[in-house]
Amino acid sequence: MSTRHRPPVEARVYVPAPGEASDVELLPAGDVTEGVVRVGRTTRRPHQPQSLAVAEYLDWLEDAGFDGSPRYLGRDAQGRDVLTFMAGQCAGPVPEPWVQSEDLLASVARLVRRLHAASAGYEPRAHPFPERPSLPGHGLQDQARRTRPPEAGTLVCHLDVTPQNVVVRDDAAVGLIDFDLAGPATALRDSYNAAMHWAPLRDPADAWPGWEDVDPCRRLRIFADAYGWDEEERCRIPGFGIEAAGASYERMRHNAEVLGGGWARMWADGVGGLILRRRDWLDANAGRLVRALSG
Numbered sequence: 373m374s375t376r377h378r379p380p381v382e383a384r385v386y387v388p389a390p391g392e393a394s395d396v397e398l399l400p401a402g403d404v405t406e407g408v409v410r411v412g413r414t415t416r417r418p419h420q421p422q423s424l425a426v427a428e429y430l431d432w433l434e435d436a437g438f439d440g441s442p443r444y445l446g447r448d449a450q451g452r453d454v455l456t457f458m459a460g461q462c463a464g465p466v467p468e469p470w471v472q473s474e475d476l477l478a479s480v481a482r483l484v485r486r487l488h489a490a491s492a493g494y495e496p497r498a499h500p501f502p503e504r505p506s507l508p509g510h511g512l513q514d515q516a517r518r519t520r521p522p523e524a525g526t527l528v529c530h531l532d533v534t535p536q537n538v539v540v541r542d543d544a545a546v547g548l549i550d551f552d553l554a555g556p557a558t559a560l561r562d563s564y565n566a567a568m569h570w571a572p573l574r575d576p577a578d579a580w581p582g583w584e585d586v587d588p589c590r591r592l593r594i595f596a597d598a599y600g601w602d603e604e605e606r607c608r609i610p611g612f613g614i615e616a617a618g619a620s621y622e623r624m625r626h627n628a629e630v631l632g633g634g635w636a637r638m639w640a641d642g643v644g645g646l647i648l649r650r651r652d653w654l655d656a657n658a659g660r661l662v663r664a665l666s667g
């Protein structure tokens with residue numbers, strides 16, 4: 373490991389490899405960050421308020437021996453963040469049929485588990501993660517008050533393990549990318565979020581084309597077993613998901629209003645309705661989900 377001669381993240385300058393400037397590829401656009409490109413064996417991303425916090429976390433993961441995240445290499449001459457490019461495939465906006473593989477699903481759960489093990493003990497020092505907006509306690513949150521407010525938590529984790537943010541090789545998850553939403557949370561929050569994206573847990577009316585016949589309960593069980601949720605966590609999942617949907621609805625609305633850009637685009641495209649339908653679906657199927665997870 374090259375940790376001894378690594379300058380602090382804020383002083384790290386990327387020195388280009390010979391010839392890489394002629395090997396440039398625009399990477400598939402996500403919802404929010406624009407202009408992500410591959411240059412040679414690196415990824416270049418616009419520098420963002422959370423970039424240095426993420427960079428320090430990626431250093432910690434490297435030192436912890438975790439091989440499932442990019443390395444932060446510094447900033448290039450244009451000021452962009454430079455990370456190692458992880459070879460493999462990521463899902464497109466509508467996840468392709470290969471994303472349905474149950475072996476892949478289990479490997480995602482194991483990779484998230486390994487991330488959590490590697491993250492244990494990490495405390496941001498020089499560069500804390502930017503505060504998430506504190507959300508007003510009204511509206512949807514009120515309706516969900518029978519459950520507790522989202523736990524703050526102290527385990528730094530990814531928090532956006534979507535099919536588009538997982539690098540896959542030979543039907544197995546080998547990398548997590550796009551740590552833009554990383555920050556302190558809990559293992560259950562991050563693992564639930566990953567399972568929610570990968571099962572996926574959503575109203576059948578919102579199924580991706582080609583995913584209509586996929587059984588989310590079966591897939592949730594596969595994730596639970598591979599990650600290692602205990603019985604108590606399994607029983608909490610529906611309530612936890614309902615609460616998470618409430619928080620997510622408020623956060624998306626806040627981001628759309630305050631940050632605009634891709635957030636406003638997602639909001640205009642109806643992501644709020646999708647989240648509410650997910651919440652109602654979780655509520656209506658709570659018993660079925662717990663039965664699938666237990667026994």
Ligand SMILES: Nc1ncnc2c1ncn2[C@@H]1O[C@H](COP(=O)(O)OP(=O)(O)OP(=O)(O)O)[C@@H](O)[C@H]1O
Binds near residue numbers: 404634
């Ligand atoms: N380090 C990497 N290794 C391999 N592929 C990458 C890497 N970084 C990005 N990609 C590819 O580029 C795509 C977009 O990159 P990334 O997820 O970092 O940004 P984004 O999705 O545009 O950001 P956001 O989700 O914030 O809108 C990924 O889905 C993946 O296909």
Ligand SMILES: [Mg+2]
Binds near residue numbers: 402536537550
């Ligand atoms: Mg992404």
